[in-house]
Structure formats: C-alpha cells, structure tokens
Amino acid sequence: MTASPLLSVPGAVPAEGRDAGIAxxxxxxxxxxxELEAGRAIVDLSNRGVVAVSGPDRLGWLHSMASQALQHLAPGESAEALFLDANGHVEHAVHLVDDGETAxxxxxxxxxxxxxxxxxxxxFMLRVEVADRSAEFAVIGGFxxxxxxxxxxxxxxxxxPWAALQRGGHQYAREAEHxxxxxRWRERIVPAAALDGLAAEAAAGRVRLAGTLALEALRIAAWRPRLAAEVDEKTVPHELDxxxxxxxLGKGCYKGQETVAKVLxxxxxxxxxxxxxxxxxDTILPEPGDAVVALKDQGDGEPERRTVGxxxxxxxxxxxxxxxxxxVKRAVPAGLELIVEAHGVDVAAAQQEIVPADAASAVDVPRIPRLGPRA
Structure with a gap:
C-alpha cells in the first residue's frame, strides 16, 4: 500500500493493519x-479502492448480480450493495454512485x-466496461x-444510506431511535494528484483533518458494519443487520438470494x-479477533470460561x-455479562443488542420472487 501524501502533514501518525497507508x-x-462529528473535519480514505463500470447496460447488469436494486438508480443517487457467494456469504461490499455514464x-x-x-x-456480451481506477483516484470522507x-x-x-432503513430492506435492531x-456520512472520489494540494492546505491550517481512529469510534457507535472489520468467510448479511x-428484498434472483430469503x-x-x-x-482497548468470553457457573465455585464470539x-x-x-453466537443471552480477553487482561463488557438474541423469522416482509428482475 502506497503511503498517502496526507501522512506528510505535521503530527500525522500512520495507521496499521486494515488502514495501513493513511493516518x-x-x-x-x-x-x-x-471535529469530525460536527462536520468540520475530513478523513483521508485513500487506501480505499475505486472501480468504474461504464456502458449503457451497466446498471441493469450490476442489478442482476448484487443484493441491492440498482436498475433504476438515477444520476447522483447513492446505494450500498453486497455481492454474495452461492451460500449467501458476503464477498464484496460496494458504495455505489452513478453519474449518468459511469457507476x-x-x-x-x-x-x-x-x-x-x-x-x-x-x-459476456453486454455493453459494459470495467476498470480498477484505484491508482488514478482517491477517496476522502466527512460528515x-x-x-x-x-x-x-x-x-x-x-x-x-445507513442513516435510515432503506426501501425494500429489513431491520433487526429494535432501538426506537437508531x-x-x-x-450523515459522505464519501468523495477525487483525482489522486489532488491529495498533494490537500496536504499543503492542511499543513497551512486551512483544512482540518481527522484520522481513522476518530472515524472508527463514530462508526462503532452508529453500529455501522464494515467489510474489512466485521466480515469473515461465514458472514451472512443478517448477522450484521x-x-x-x-x-x-423485493428484487429478483441473484447469487446467494435463496440464503437471504431462508434465513429471513x-x-x-x-x-x-x-x-x-x-x-x-485499565485503559486497554481490545484488538480485532480478541475472544469474547462468557462465564458459566459449574456449581463448584469455579466458573467455566466459554468463548462465545x-x-x-x-x-x-x-x-x-x-x-x-x-x-457472538446467536444463543448468547441478551443480559449476559461478557469478558473480552485483551492483551492478557480480562476486560468486563456489557453488551448492547444490535441483532437481538431472539430475532425470529420475519413474516411481515414481502416474499422474495425466485425468478426475474423487478420491473
């Protein structure tokens, strides 16, 4: 990963792991x-990738493969879509906007x-062109x-679109006020060459920057899933709401659709x-992958430790x-106190449900058609 020009701004500390290459x-x-939450700072996301899909058949073609309805996406309209494998596991998550000629x-x-x-x-024979343009363009974001x-x-x-339940979607979370x-998060695709000028403006104090630590904390508080963080090889969309x-849920068939319908x-x-x-x-923050543990009383004074997530x-x-x-595992009770094993220390953790432990089958959502795209 090439280091971002914004790492040259005084005070910048490079990120590691999933966000290596930016601050x-x-x-x-x-x-x-x-500052970020108040809409006064922007975040360098130049470690993101940019894929361009052009051609007159692009939206109908993407619609046929993705989990989201994209066929009638208007120029300037935003959407989020997943590409699933045949078993409904998440393979790719995309933030998509169309300009009338290119998605x-x-x-x-x-x-x-x-x-x-x-x-x-x-x-195949469709009128579409696909290009990985990550070397030409960078992404920045802000509220x-x-x-x-x-x-x-x-x-x-x-x-x-995470700010509200989208048309055709379904929400597991029960929070009256999500x-x-x-x-109000937004992302902008800019020419990669523009980052040098942005770095100069930030160094001169004319642009305020925030790093990924700030963004990640706000994302967690908003319960917003991210592919590089919450997804593994077994993830189905329902688990992350x-x-x-x-x-x-009203669009026609796509790869993984049967699993989406069955689980729902x-x-x-x-x-x-x-x-x-x-x-x-203890001022200790866990690392991704740290075990979430529940204690089960065995009746002999020594509780059994069980990894539950x-x-x-x-x-x-x-x-x-x-x-x-x-x-965590579906069966973990909602009120159960948990422990996170972080850096060799037990950190007490109180859980707040996002997907409820007793989330049942949804009988009030539209039946998903098996064949044919939505008109």
Missing part, C-alpha cells in the same frame, strides 16, 4: 473525533482488484458539509452483532468511552 490520527484523536464503486483497497476481476469475467473544504469530486458524492439516525441498507423468513441469523461497552479502568472493531468514543463491535 490513524494527527495528534489528538478525541478532538479530531469531535463508481468504492470498496476496501484490498478488494478492488478482486472485484474488478470478478466483474470483468461476468461481462455533513465537511467536504466543502475538499477538492472537487470526479463523480457525485456518495451519501451513506444510533445511525444522525449518521446489513439488510437495512444493502439488500432489497424461516430461521434466525446464526450469529449476531452486538456493541460492547467496555470497562475502561470475537471482537471485530474497537475504539475510544469521546462520550461513550471504550466501545467495541463483536460478533
């Missing part, structure tokens, strides 16, 4: 988080080449009007996403304190 913070993550897909940087290759193999201080975009800004209700923004209408998600409120007394993301929120997202 974790610029000196004060909590201040940056407040622009923003993905995790590690996914761009694989997604472009998959799409290229699926073109509200923050991107007004950023370079002009090569395409319309992508507005994250924490994503104020999630991703049906609310990335799946249209006949069963329960095999696992479920929870938010963990962590004990901050894994941490997927963790952060320090400026109001909530240390928080994390974790994927």
């Amino acid at each position: 974790a913070h610029y000196g004060n993550p909590l201040v940056e988080q407040r 622009w897909l923003v993905v995790e940087g590690s996914e761009a080449a694989a997604l472009a290759g998959f799409l290229d193999r699926m073109r 509200g009007d923050a991107l007004a201080q950023a370079p002009a975009g090569a395409a319309p800004d992508w507005a994250d 924490p994503a209700s104020a999630w 991703w049906l609310r923004s990335a799946v249209d 209408n006949l069963g329960r998600p095999p696992r479920r996403l929870v938010m963990l409120h962590l004990d901050g007394s 894994r941490v997927t993301s963790a952060g320090m929120h400026h109001e909530l304190g240390p928080i994390a997202l974790a994927v």
Whole structure:
C-alpha cells in the first residue's frame, strides 16, 4: 500500500493493519473525533479502492448480480450493495454512485482488484466496461458539509444510506431511535494528484483533518458494519443487520438470494452483532479477533470460561468511552455479562443488542420472487 501524501502533514501518525497507508490520527484523536462529528473535519480514505463500470447496460447488469436494486438508480443517487457467494456469504461490499455514464464503486483497497476481476469475467456480451481506477483516484470522507473544504469530486458524492432503513430492506435492531439516525456520512472520489494540494492546505491550517481512529469510534457507535472489520468467510448479511441498507428484498434472483430469503423468513441469523461497552479502568482497548468470553457457573465455585464470539472493531468514543463491535453466537443471552480477553487482561463488557438474541423469522416482509428482475 502506497503511503498517502496526507501522512506528510505535521503530527500525522500512520495507521496499521486494515488502514495501513493513511493516518490513524494527527495528534489528538478525541478532538479530531469531535471535529469530525460536527462536520468540520475530513478523513483521508485513500487506501480505499475505486472501480468504474461504464456502458449503457451497466446498471441493469450490476442489478442482476448484487443484493441491492440498482436498475433504476438515477444520476447522483447513492446505494450500498453486497455481492454474495452461492451460500449467501458476503464477498464484496460496494458504495455505489452513478453519474449518468459511469457507476463508481468504492470498496476496501484490498478488494478492488478482486472485484474488478470478478466483474470483468461476468461481462459476456453486454455493453459494459470495467476498470480498477484505484491508482488514478482517491477517496476522502466527512460528515455533513465537511467536504466543502475538499477538492472537487470526479463523480457525485456518495451519501451513506445507513442513516435510515432503506426501501425494500429489513431491520433487526429494535432501538426506537437508531444510533445511525444522525449518521450523515459522505464519501468523495477525487483525482489522486489532488491529495498533494490537500496536504499543503492542511499543513497551512486551512483544512482540518481527522484520522481513522476518530472515524472508527463514530462508526462503532452508529453500529455501522464494515467489510474489512466485521466480515469473515461465514458472514451472512443478517448477522450484521446489513439488510437495512444493502439488500432489497423485493428484487429478483441473484447469487446467494435463496440464503437471504431462508434465513429471513424461516430461521434466525446464526450469529449476531452486538456493541460492547467496555470497562475502561485499565485503559486497554481490545484488538480485532480478541475472544469474547462468557462465564458459566459449574456449581463448584469455579466458573467455566466459554468463548462465545470475537471482537471485530474497537475504539475510544469521546462520550461513550471504550466501545467495541463483536460478533457472538446467536444463543448468547441478551443480559449476559461478557469478558473480552485483551492483551492478557480480562476486560468486563456489557453488551448492547444490535441483532437481538431472539430475532425470529420475519413474516411481515414481502416474499422474495425466485425468478426475474423487478420491473
């Protein structure tokens, strides 16, 4: 991963792991988080990938393969879509915006080449062209009007649909006021060469920057799933409550659709996403992959430790304190106190349900047609 020009800004500290190549913070993550949330700072996401799909058949073609209804997407309209395998497991997640001639897909940087290759193999005789343009373009993001201080975009800004239950979607979370209700996140695709000028503006104090630590903490608090964090080889969209923004239950068949219908209408998600409120007394944050443990009383005074899930993301929120997202087994009771094994220390964790433990089959959603695209 090539280092971003914005790492040259004074105070920039490089991120590691899934966000290598961009800044974790610029000196004060909590201040940056407040500025970001208030719409006064932008985030460098130039480690993301950009795939362009052009040609007159592009939207109908993408519609036929993705979980989201894309066929009638208007120029400038945003959508989120998943590409699933035959068993309904998540393979790719895309942030898509169309400019009337080209559909622009923003993905995790590690996914761009694989997604472009998959799409290229699926073109057949249709009038579409696929190109991985990650080397030419970069992505920056911000809340509200923050991107007004950023370079002009090569395409319309992508507005994250996570803020509300989307048409054709389904929400498992029972929160009367979903924490994503104020999630006004936007992403902009800019020429990669524009980052040098943006770095100069930031160094001169004319642009405010926030790092990935700030963004991740806000994302966790909004229960917003991310492919590079919450998804593994077994993930189905239901486990992350991703049906609310990335799946249209009224569209025609696509790969993995039968699993989507079966889990929704006949069963329960095999696992479920929870938010963990962590004990901050030891000032320890878990790492992705750390075990989530439940204690079971054996009656002999020595409780049995059982691993019931894994941490997927963790952060320090400026109001909530240390928080994390974790994927746990479906059967873990909602009120059960949990422990996270982090850096050799037991960190107490209180779970807040996102996908409820007793999430039952959904009988009030439209039946999913097996054949044919939606008109």
